[in-house]
Amino acid sequence: MVSSPVTGADANSLYALDTLYVGNVFIKGRSTAGVEGIAAQVSALVAHVSGDRTHGVRPFVATDQEGGFVQIMRGPGFEDMPQAVEQGQLAPDALAADATRWGQQLASVGVNVNLAPVMDTVPGAAFAPQNAPIGTFGREYGYTPAGVSSHGLAFARGMLAAGVAPTAKHFPGLGRVTLNTDVSAGVTDDITVREDAYIQPFxxxxxxxxxxxxxxxxxxxxxDPSNLAPFSSVIVQDMVRGDLGFTGVIVSDDICDAVQVSGVPVDRRGxxxxxxxxxxxxCTNQALLPQMYQGLVAAAQDDPGFAGQVDSAALLVLESKAAAGLLS
Structure with a gap:
C-alpha cells in the first residue's frame, strides 16, 4: 500500500501505481477541501488502479480518520470528529451511530478502509501526557481494556455499517511506551507479555x-527480544494468527518513514x-516505495518459500477485495 497526498497524487505515487502496479493506496496529509474536492482527487487516483491492466481488481483506498488531531479529511460534508478520549465518554450506541455517519462521509469520497480505531490501552489519565503516540493526542478511548473495547468496537461497528473496513491498531499495543515510533528509534515496551490483559481489546x-x-x-x-513487532513471527504469526485466530488483513504501520525502523534497510522491510x-x-513515503518493491521481488525470485508467502498474502488480499466487492 503506497501513500498519495490527499491534495493530489505526485509523480512518485503515480510511478508506484502506473509502473510498479501497486494495488492499494493510503491517502495522507490534511485537506479541508470537503467531500466534493476530496472525492475528485480520490477518483483521479483510483483511475490509475482500474481497467483491463488490473484485470478488474480495484484498490483498497485507506486513510486515517480517527478524530481530533488525526483526521485527514475535513471541510464541507465532513463532520469535525472529536478525539477518541472524548468519543469514549459517549454511550456506545451513540458512538456507533456517529461513526456510521463518519464512515458514510468517507465512503462518499471513495475511501473503503479506515486505519482506525486505536485499540491501545493507556494505563491512566496521569500517564497519558507521557505516552507520546497515543495519550498525548487523546487517541485512547479509555484507560481500561474494557473501556477501550466497548468504544473502539462501537466505532468499528459504525464503520462497517457504512461499508468502510475498520482497522484495529496498534497490536500488541502502544499505550505503555513513552516515545513515538514515527519520530524516534528505540521505542520499547518492556511491560507487555504474550498473554497480557491489555491485548483483550484486540x-x-x-x-x-x-x-x-x-x-x-x-x-x-x-x-520477542530480538525483533521489532512488524518483523516478529512470534507477534505477527503466533499471536495474531494463532492466539487471536485472526484471518483478515494484517497491515504494517508505516515502515518507510518511521524512525523506529530506520536501522533496517528499506529493501528488507517489506x-x-x-x-x-x-x-x-x-509505505507512507512514496519516494521509498520502489526500494521496498524491488526488495520483495528479489527475495521472491531467490527463495521459493518466500515467494509462496507472497502468493498467500496476495491471495488473502484478493479474497478480501472479493468480499468487499472490489473484483469485477
Missing part, C-alpha cells in the same frame, strides 16, 4: 469481525514483514 475486535489489524512498530522484549506473516506492507 481479541475482542477479532471476535467482533473487524477485518483489518495493524501491527505496532515498537519492540516488545518480553514477547520482506521481513511478509516473512513474519504480514499481509500488506504500508
Amino acid at each position: 481479541r475482542d475486535a477479532v471476535n467482533a469481525g473487524v477485518p483489518w489489524l495493524m501491527i505496532s512498530n515498537a519492540l516488545y522484549p518480553k514477547i 520482506v521481513d514483514f511478509i516473512a513474519a506473516g504480514g499481509t500488506m506492507a504500508l
